[in-house]
Every structure is written in C-alpha cells, then in structure tokens.
Amino acid sequence: MPPDTVGSGAAGSDVAPSDGEPAASPLELLAQISDLDVRLDQITHHVRNLPERETRAGIEAELGMLASEAKVLDTQIADLERRQRRDEDEVARIEAKRAHNSERLYDSHLTSPKEAEALTAEADALGRHQIEIEDQILELMEELEPLSAARADLGRHQSEASERMATVDAAIEAAESAAGSERDEVLDERAALVASADPALVSIYEGRRAAARGTPVLGRLIGLTCSACHLEIPSVEYERITNLDPNELAECPHCGALLVR
Ligand SMILES: [Zn+2]
Secondary structure, eight states: OOGGGTTOSSTTOOOOTTTTOOOSOHHHHHHHHHHHHHHHHHHHHHHHTOHHHHHHHHHHHHHHHHHHHHHHHHHHHHHHHHHHHHHHHHHHHHHHHHHHHHHHHTOTTOOOHHHHHHHHHHHHHHHHHHHHHHHHHHHHHHHHHHHHHHHHHHHHHHHHHHHHHHHHHHHHHHHHHHHHHHHHHHHHHHHHHHHHSOHHHHHHHHHHHHHHTTSOOEEEEETTEETTTOOBOOHHHHHHHHTSOTTSOOBOTTTOOEEEO
16 A cells, blocks of 8 residues: 555645644545545455465365364274273283183192083183284284374374464464554544544545445546546536536546545
8 A cells, every 4th residue: 555645636735634724625635535445445455355364264174174084083093992992801801710710720629620621621712712802902903003193194284284374373463453553543544634624525425435335436636537437527527627616516427426626
C-alpha cells in the first residue's frame, strides 16, 4: 500500500483540522475518507488472503492424514501387544504348573507308579505347549517390529509437521497483529477526517458505501476521466460538472460515483 494514498489528491488539499483553516474542500475531505476506506479494505483483504493460510490448511490436512494413519497403526500394535501379553501370561501359567508338577514328581510321598507316569506325560505335554506358545510370541514380536518402526517414523513426521504448523501460526499472528496496528492508525486518521468533514456529506457517503458493497462510490475527476470507473466523461457533461457550485454533488454518468473535482 503506497503511504501517499492519503492527501495525494488535489493540490493544496492538506487537511489541518487543528488549525481550523478551511484547507480542503468538503468533497476532497470525503475523497480522503474514501481513500482510507480503500486502505482498510486492502488491509482486511491482505490479512484474509495471507499465503500462510493456504500453507496452514495444507499442514492441517497433512496432520489429519498422519493422525488417521497413526490410529490404524496404534490399533494394530495394541492388538499384537495384547496377544503377546496373553501368551506371556500363558507361559507363566505353564511354568508354574510345570514347577508344581515336578515338585510332586520328586515328592517322596508319591507311591503310585501310575501317578508318576501320568505326571511325566503331563510334564511333556506342558513342555510342548510352552514351546508352541513361545514360538507364537516370537512371531508376534516379528510382526510388531516393522509396525513399531513405522509408528516411530510417523511420530517424527507428526512432530515435524506440528513444528511447521507452529511457525506458520506465529507468522499469521504477527501479520494479524501488524495489520491490527495499521488498521488502528488508519481508523484514527479516518476519525479525524470525519470530525472535520461535513456530517451530511459523510452520511451520504456512508449510505452509498453500504449499498455499493465494495464498489467505489467516490471518484476523482482526473482530466476528463472518472477515477472510479476509468471512463471518460463526455465533454458537455464535463463542462456542466466543472461549472457547478463546488458544494453541489455530481455523479459520474457511467458508474454513478460521486465526483470530486
Ligand atoms: Zn465513473
């Protein structure tokens, strides 16, 4: 935004409300208010369309995707870990049973050879079962390994994206804060202009501005051209407008903007 947009209009249009000199014409004051409104719109547009917002949306989508990938992996990992714990508990249970079994087998009070035979057979079966479960645990661990590695990878990716997000958020916050200060300055400047402007004119301007929804409601006559629509005004109409009383309002015949001349 060029800093000279304000007060760069007609020659000798310096606004000096404090010294009370009628330096600027009423319409020229209005044009300066309008210039400030254009700047306010530019500030709003700038803040709304910061390139960082697009970057942020991209990172947000990325984080969303990573989170759903993580959720799938976490579920798979939790399932395998649950199965591993269950198998480990089973091994512990078998080991306890085997210990109890051998205690009984070597118990001196054990008299029946049939009972000893049964205990030995049971000990063998328990041993085989334990090996099966332990193999199962090894398989589960092998299955878990790449999933855990992928999850760790994903976690690094997530923190890296979160860091990028924090940087972008800080940039957006800084831009918003700078825009806020600039907006406050312009609003102060605008309030000073409005205070020294003709209230009736300001009210007409505000009414037109509210109805125009962003299109210019005020144009400067630069030569024969209206600065609002950049079209040339027919010379007869131009003659009429320039001969009007300075306080009388005139509209551009093309776009209807109030003409400052
Ligand atoms: Zn026009």
